[in-house]
Amino acid sequence: MRTSKRTPPRDSALLRDAAAIAAAMIAVGGSFGAIAVAYGLPLWVPFAMSTLVFAGGAQFLAAGLLAAGNPVAAVLAGLLLNARHLPFGMAVASTIGPRWRDRLLGSHLMTDETVAFTLREEDPGRRRRTYWMIGLTLFTSWNIGTALGVLIGTAAGDPDVLGLDAAFPAGLIALILPSLQDRATRAAALTGAGLAVVLTPVLPAGLPVLCALLGLLVLFLPRFAGVQGGSDS
């Protein structure tokens, strides 16, 4: 374990992190493929979803609803769950840059993990490299995983046995931890997270996470006056 002072991770460290997340993505993509097949959906469905939708949570949710014969609910629930990509897009827009080719291609690579890895970096050049490398790695590994899952079928069904359901939240926390050093960000994030958990039992999937944005309102409290993301604690 590294206990020395935090230094910006080098490219080799980024590669190693990318490999770790890719391995996890192959496993989860595998369970998605297997589950879709187990639901009795046609074989092309998981492939089409992993390439065209490319958003894990929405895919699991939509596959379940499609299998239940409710395509309208599948689309609405999936879109609701993915609405967070709009604020994500605004946060990484400057990293993706002004070129149309980059914007059109880069937008499709936008996921929770891509955004989290990118915002961890300070330097604009590193952010850019991180965004593309993590984005392409995730897209590739997710689709490889899906294909393996379809091939193996139900054998790889339950990601919980491997504890993968704990791996993703832990990974996200590790990625946002540096941002949480900022007092105002921490207050907003913790308030938002609390709100989302409380609302999860009562609101449809996707909405509680969006409601977390209300956590940003704490920045209007007198103690954060003028901070709004500025100075460190």
Next chain:
Amino acid sequence: MTLLVAILVLGAGTYTMRLSGVLLRDRLELSEPVQRLLPMAATTLLAALATTAALMESAAFAGLARPLGVLVGAVLAARRAPFVVVVVAAAATAALLRLAGVQ
């Protein structure tokens, strides 16, 4: 046919939201404080995603194994363990707890 249409609409809708965020950022003349708010908004969304994914399964509590696994990962992350160690430790903890009968 219905399946294909549903997947196409979901894919196109998701892509539209991704791209609109990127394009809106340019169209809107954002003040300095709002610009600084954007990464905070993204971090807040990610924190909410991590917390709900750690604690909840659909609308109910996810059981102990997952949150404890995430907790081990979070503690390691706070102690500056490498990313790989965080992810593997979280998964291993949850998997071992389940093996031991803790759900």
